[in-house]
Amino acid sequence: MNIESQIQAIEQRVKALISAEPELFLVEIRIKPTNNIKVYIDGNHGVSVDRLVQYNRKLYKQLEEEGMFPEGDFSLELSSPGLDEPLKLHRQYLKNIGRYVEVTGKEGNRVEGKLISATDTEIVVEEVKGKGKKMETVQHTISFDDIKTTKIQIKF
Numbered sequence: 001m002n003i004e005s006q007i008q009a010i011e012q013r014v015k016a017l018i019s020a021e022p023e024l025f026l027v028e029i030r031i032k033p034t035n036n037i038k039v040y041i042d043g044n045h046g047v048s049v050d051r052l053v054q055y056n057r058k059l060y061k062q063l064e065e066e067g068m069f070p071e072g073d074f075s076l077e078l079s080s081p082g083l084d085e086p087l088k089l090h091r092q093y094l095k096n097i098g099r100y101v102e103v104t105g106k107e108g109n110r111v112e113g114k115l116i117s118a119t120d121t122e123i124v125v126e127e128v129k130g131k132g133k134k135m136e137t138v139q140h141t142i143s144f145d146d147i148k149t150t151k152i153q154i155k156f
Contacts, residue, residue, distance in 0.1 A: 013059060024041055024072065028042040031095040035074035036075045038079070040080065042091075042095070047080050049055050063076065087149075092118065094117035100113065101114075101152055103123070105142070106146055108148075123147075
């Protein structure tokens with residue numbers, strides 16, 4: 001079984017596991033050559049560590065019983081995407097409206113500001129430039145097609 005078909009098989013199992021909780025969603029599955037499986041699950045209001053532990057145990061048991069990795073040589077990590085992980089799904093953009101983001105465009109241009117809105121095709125980021133009397137607010141409408149990565153920024 002190649003990595004793509006393994007990812008698809010695991011994706012089906014994860015979606016079945018979380019189907020009872022519609023506020024949760026699968027973000028991404030990665031499998032390293034060492035059979036280290038990383039599954040990222042998020043929720044409209046986040047996901048608790050307790051829920052991730054429960055899902056991890058259930059999924060690990062399924063993979064073990066089905067013999068997807070015949071030698072038993074795999075590790076499984078379930079987590080929510082951390083702040084270092086870029087936003088990948090439309091639902092993640094919706095969840096993070098009001099937070100500060102850094103958007104890197106496919107041409108390398110960067111915009112940093114508050115995520116104001118997200119539609120099916122684009123996002124609006126409000127950037128504040130300058131200080132004091134020279135301060136101005138600029139709204140950037142950015143098409144999803146033009147985005148390379150979007151990361152959450154922590155502001156203090």
